[in-house]
Amino acid sequence: MPPPLQAxxxxxxxxxxxxxxxxRFTAVxxxxxxxxxxxxxxxxxxxxxxxxxxxxxxxRTAAEITAEYLSRLHRTxxxxxxxxxxxxxxxxxxxxxxxxxxxxxxxxxLGPLAGVLVGVKDNLCTANMPSTGGSRILEGYQxxxxxxxxxxxxxxxxxxxGKTNLDEFGMxxxxxxxxxxxxxxxxxxxxxxxxxxxxxxxxxxxxxxVVSLGSDTGGSVRQPASFCGVVGLKPTxxxxxxxxxxxxxxxxDVVGCFGSSVFDTATILSVVSGHDKxxxxxxxxxxxxxxxxxxxxxxxxxxxLNGLRIGIIQETLGEGVDIGVASSIKxxxxxxxxxxxxxxxxxxxxxxxxxxxxxxxxSSEASxxxxxxxxxRYGRQISADDLNELYGESRANGLGHxxxxxxxxxxxxxxxxxxxxxxxxxxxxxxLVKESFKGALERFDILVSPAAPSAAxxxxxxxxxxxxxYAGDIMTVNVNLAGLPALVVPCGFVEGGPAGLPIGLxxxxxxxxxxxxxxxxxxxxxxxxxxxxxxxxxxxR
Amino acid sequence: xxxxxxHPFPWPAHSSSTTHQVPTQSFVSRRxxxxxxxxxxxxxxPPPLRQATGRSQWLLQRRRTLSSSVPNVxxxxxxxxxxxxxxxxxxxxxxxxxxxxxxxFAPKIQEVVDWFGKLQxxxxxxxxxxxxxxxxxxxxxxxxxxxxxxxxxxxLQxxxxxxxxxxxxxxxxxxxxxxxxxxxxxxxxxxxxxxxxxxxxxYIKVPRVLNKE
Numbered sequence: 001m002p003p004p005l006q007a008x009x010x011x012x013x014x015x016x017x018x019x020x021x022x023x024r025f026t027a028v029x030x031x032x033x034x035x036x037x038x039x040x041x042x043x044x045x046x047x048x049x050x051x052x053x054x055x056x057x058x059x060r061t062a063a064e065i066t067a068e069y070l071s072r073l074h075r076t077x078x079x080x081x082x083x084x085x086x087x088x089x090x091x092x093x094x095x096x097x098x099x100x101x102x103x104x105x106x107x108x109x110l111g112p113l114a115g116v117l118v119g120v121k122d123n124l125c126t127a128n129m130p131s132t133g134g135s136r137i138l139e140g141y142q143x144x145x146x147x148x149x150x151x152x153x154x155x156x157x158x159x160x161x162g163k164t165n166l167d168e169f170g171m172x173x174x175x176x177x178x179x180x181x182x183x184x185x186x187x188x189x190x191x192x193x194x195x196x197x198x199x200x201x202x203x204x205x206x207x208x209x210v211v212s213l214g215s216d217t218g219g220s221v222r223q224p225a226s227f228c229g230v231v232g233l234k235p236t237x238x239x240x241x242x243x244x245x246x247x248x249x250x251x252x253d254v255v256g257c258f259g260s261s262v263f264d265t266a267t268i269l270s271v272v273s274g275h276d277k278x279x280x281x282x283x284x285x286x287x288x289x290x291x292x293x294x295x296x297x298x299x300x301x302x303x304x305l306n307g308l309r310i311g312i313i314q315e316t317l318g319e320g321v322d323i324g325v326a327s328s329i330k331x332x333x334x335x336x337x338x339x340x341x342x343x344x345x346x347x348x349x350x351x352x353x354x355x356x357x358x359x360x361x362x363s364s365e366a367s368x369x370x371x372x373x374x375x376x377r378y379g380r381q382i383s384a385d386d387l388n389e390l391y392g393e394s395r396a397n398g399l400g401h402x403x404x405x406x407x408x409x410x411x412x413x414x415x416x417x418x419x420x421x422x423x424x425x426x427x428x429x430x431x432l433v434k435e436s437f438k439g440a441l442e443r444f445d446i447l448v449s450p451a452a453p454s455a456a457x458x459x460x461x462x463x464x465x466x467x468x469x470y471a472g473d474i475m476t477v478n479v480n481l482a483g484l485p486a487l488v489v490p491c492g493f494v495e496g497g498p499a500g501l502p503i504g505l506x507x508x509x510x511x512x513x514x515x516x517x518x519x520x521x522x523x524x525x526x527x528x529x530x531x532x533x534x535x536x537x538x539x540x541r
Numbered sequence: 542x543x544x545x546x547x548h549p550f551p552w553p554a555h556s557s558s559t560t561h562q563v564p565t566q567s568f569v570s571r572r573x574x575x576x577x578x579x580x581x582x583x584x585x586x587p588p589p590l591r592q593a594t595g596r597s598q599w600l601l602q603r604r605r606t607l608s609s610s611v612p613n614v615x616x617x618x619x620x621x622x623x624x625x626x627x628x629x630x631x632x633x634x635x636x637x638x639x640x641x642x643x644x645x646f647a648p649k650i651q652e653v654v655d656w657f658g659k660l661q662x663x664x665x666x667x668x669x670x671x672x673x674x675x676x677x678x679x680x681x682x683x684x685x686x687x688x689x690x691x692x693x694x695x696x697l698q699x700x701x702x703x704x705x706x707x708x709x710x711x712x713x714x715x716x717x718x719x720x721x722x723x724x725x726x727x728x729x730x731x732x733x734x735x736x737x738x739x740x741x742x743x744y745i746k747v748p749r750v751l752n753k754e
Contacts, residue, residue, distance in 0.1 A: 127729075127732075141736060142732070142735075142736065143732075143736075144727075144729040144730075144732035144733045144736070145727075145729060145732075236711075237710065237711040238711075250710075251709065251710035251711070277720040278720075280720065281710065353697070353700060356697055357697065360697075367635060371635070371636070374636065375738065376737070376738070376739075376745060376747060377733075377736065377737055377745070378736040378737065378738075379736075379738070380738075381738035381739065383748070384748055385748055385749075386748050386749050386750065386751070387747050387748050387749065387750045388636065388750075389638070389748070390747065390748050391636035392632075392636055392637060392638035393638055395635075395636055395637045395638070396637050396638040396639065396640065399637065404637055404643070407635050407637065408626075408628070408631045408632065408635055408637070409626075411631045411634050411635045412626045412631055415631075415634070421697075421698070422697070424707050425697040425698075425700075425702055426697065427707035427708050427709065428702040428705040428706070428707050428708075429697060429700070429702070430707075430708040430711075431705050431706055431707065431708045432702075432705060434708060434711065481711070482711060483710070483711020484711075511711075
């Protein structure tokens, strides 16, 4: 058993609670925290494993587990509003069906995700549920097929409980850009959950479902994971099939996942990864059983990360980054050092160029990908006298403001004669960013940075600080340009809200090194003491 | 200007109030304008552009595009310089009808692009030393001149990318992963057909393509 880490020394911005009874951590020590209800602080346990054990031992049925989650979902939804669509009847049916099969076949009936409730971001197609992409132009649309990632989850026994809210077509970083509703952060209902996968992050955070799927084009899984205090993984580009993911920027999009623990996230990554003939950009690289490589705390050596070289990216800790965030990240770095790794600073100067390159590429590809929403084959159609008017009116009526602006910008960048100046140069910068990461990842095994420059901000707050906007994007978009995998693990809190606001640590690795990232993330998570990343509202029974 | 264009995009991404302006009112009025314009079109001269709404400009552009295969060129082009965004033309290309309020974004986008031109000149002087890290012995502070980050496109012009290969994508998939060029039948054809708004078996109904006078 490794010597207990002295958490109170690690985090200068927080103070340890005076009472000996282990309580849920609060950032403001003068506040009388309510007595800990059900969950003592401590490293996250795997919900997937505990569900599996309950089903195997017969202690609980799938129907009971589903009912428990659904009741919590209904209790918290009026406040959080993670879901655009909840498939309650279907979920109950599937749970009952699973119970019947367990009764007749025994534990052979249990796939790796049997009885696990998942939320699916609404830009992933689900055959028996509406899939809107967060947009009015697809209101009421029911796809004819499941996205590959969804199909694989179902084949593993998972129960899709509903479709989660998002910024329209993935464009945005607060989930306020949804055409349907605003999702609230479970830690503070006056704040955003992040975006664009805000609903997926908040659903897992509020324990409305066990795990969820999201998508990440420029940080859309990592930033909400940081804001909501959950684990978020952006896989390597090509690790998970994009078939059935409504395309935003095809060279940047990936399907990502959220879990309340690294173990759960690793489990669902194994299930959804792999080559898919319907996605020619998907990789044929073998998919390891990521969760099996995660060892328990008891079998860790005293310096489990001995020999690991970690680089903190300088450009992500500069101006515009909250002091609380910077100190949380530095504290996390020193925690990693205590675990045996060597941490140094590294500079990636091409990072700032990556930002305009990202916006050009994303807008340009979006302008092309979203041309399919024309009111003809699916979605909302506005009748008109001629075809061009039908297109113009249907799109004007159905697409939101942010989406329209990005389409127009992309149309501009791709106009005849502009390709060399914009799109081609952006691709050249992508090469520079890739090479810059490659160089750094030869010197270091893992690069770390914050996932966002601040904790969750208030809903409707207009961010007028240009440095903060720049600082935020710079933490995430370059990873998409280079196609690298990145894992965000909650690492601390800053003040705000009733129980503090969580902060996530982003860990970036070389292509297809998700296994290594998960291993390090798991050890970090399991050795992080005195924190509980369960928001107040979901621990009430 | 500073607060407006300080944001990476020329529009605030986080404004919840303006995210969804569903132009139902202007939709109705657009139809009326359209009906009115059908009569106006018979007149010899098109209405002056500066008076026209975004939509009427869009219609005029469309007429020109239909009759000639050459894309429209903004009359005020400077030789060698990139032309500023022509919002009506972009809206036409993207097949999005812009409401009158949305057409007003043209000057805002114009400001960003104008501004990018100025910063381009500035950056040619000050970016070079910082890109070549380590030349200035001692102080590595940049000039004490406020900068904002709106000129995304401009920053790219300043960089020497002569010999860099463009990357189509991250390039993770080793080797060719194209599947066999063999058509497969999709099982749920009915569900696809059900999603079509105007279906008249076996046709997908659309309004007429060309609006002949």
